[in-house]
Amino acid sequence: MKCPKCQYISFDSGDRCRNCGYDFSLALDIPPDDLPIQNGTEAIGPFADFSLNEVPAPTPNLPLFTGDPDLDRPLVTPGATPRAPLSVRRAAPAAPRPKPRRDATDPRTDPEPRLALDTAELPIALPRESRVEGVQEALPPEAPAETSGRVAAPAGARLLGGVLDFALLAAIDLSVVYFTLRICDLRFADALELPLAPLLSFLALLNGGYLAIFVAAGGQTIGKMAAGTRVIPAEPSSRSTERVSFGHALIRAGGYLVSALPFGLGFVPAFVGSERRALHDRLADTRVVKA
Numbered sequence: 502m503k504c505p506k507c508q509y510i511s512f513d514s515g516d517r518c519r520n521c522g523y524d525f526s527l528a529l530d531i532p533p534d535d536l537p538i539q540n541g542t543e544a545i546g547p548f549a550d551f552s553l554n555e556v557p558a559p560t561p562n563l564p565l566f567t568g569d570p571d572l573d574r575p576l577v578t579p580g581a582t583p584r585a586p587l588s589v590r591r592a593a594p595a596a597p598r599p600k601p602r603r604d605a606t607d608p609r610t611d612p613e614p615r616l617a618l619d620t621a622e623l624p625i626a627l628p629r630e631s632r633v634e635g636v637q638e639a640l641p642p643e644a645p646a647e648t649s650g651r652v653a654a655p656a657g658a659r660l661l662g663g664v665l666d667f668a669l670l671a672a673i674d675l676s677v678v679y680f681t682l683r684i685c686d687l688r689f690a691d692a693l694e695l696p697l698a699p700l701l702s703f704l705a706l707l708n709g710g711y712l713a714i715f716v717a718a719g720g721q722t723i724g725k726m727a728a729g730t731r732v733i734p735a736e737p738s739s740r741s742t743e744r745v746s747f748g749h750a751l752i753r754a755g756g757y758l759v760s761a762l763p764f765g766l767g768f769v770p771a772f773v774g775s776e777r778r779a780l781h782d783r784l785a786d787t788r789v790v791k792a
Contacts, residue, residue, distance in 0.1 A: 651790035654730040656772040665724030717750035756781025
């Protein structure tokens with residue numbers, strides 16, 4: 502039901518509008534509009550067909566269906582003898598060009614290039630062993646061999662890098678122990694009450710991962726970056742392969758324990774000698790050079 506006042510539509514029956522309270526008895530009854538399809542005046546039977554050939558007078562509105570033959574005549578009439586298509590036309594014969602005079606001594610006028618094997622004009626390079634005085638050297642001079650050696654890092658730079666790495670790892674280890682004690686609600690005096698085996702294993706894994714991953718990634722830990730040193734293989738094949746593999750980096754990280762166990766004597770070779778390779782460097786087949 503639709504309210505004639507507020508146009509509210511509801512699906513229940515009643516005397517008043519649920520929206521505005523209008524009384525439906527006051528509304529006028531308006532009959533619905535009837536739109537009949539037929540009113541009785543239509544012709545009986547089907548519609549007659551239209552004739553397209555019959556044009557109404559006075560002017561033709563359908564020129565395509567008038568039947569006038571002049572309207573079908575093309576606007577452009579081709580010639581009686583059509584030209585040959587472009588694909589079969591023959592171009593006019595071109596006049597032959599005069600050939601330049603061939604001079605064997607001048608390479609610019611020689612139309613046929615010759616190989617160096619066909620002439621004996623080029624000097625023949627003699628082996629280096631058979632060269633004698635007075636014979637012009639045909640081979641280019643040898644380029645100096647690229648030296649693949651790197652200068653070993655000085656003792657001061659190695660000491661500085663080691664001290665920085667040790668301080669950084671010590672700070673990380675103390676932070677781990679501190680937060681572990683806070684979680685367990687203990688003090689530093691009660692640190693021995695923690696299970697030592699799991700704690701030491703975690704710290705060893707943390708420190709070894711730091712040393713191994715940094716060396717394998719770029720050959721430098723944070724301390725070595727600050728000191729300007731780098732870890733490379735002992736004998737790299739080329740400069741593009743001066744990167745320590747992850748396996749050698751793990752061996753080098755574990756070798757720190759071997760160098761530190763006999764009162765730190767394994768670190769002494771890093772400060773003396775020409776190669777300056779500590780014990781862990783020899784175990785991992787690496788060396789420390791200037792970055």
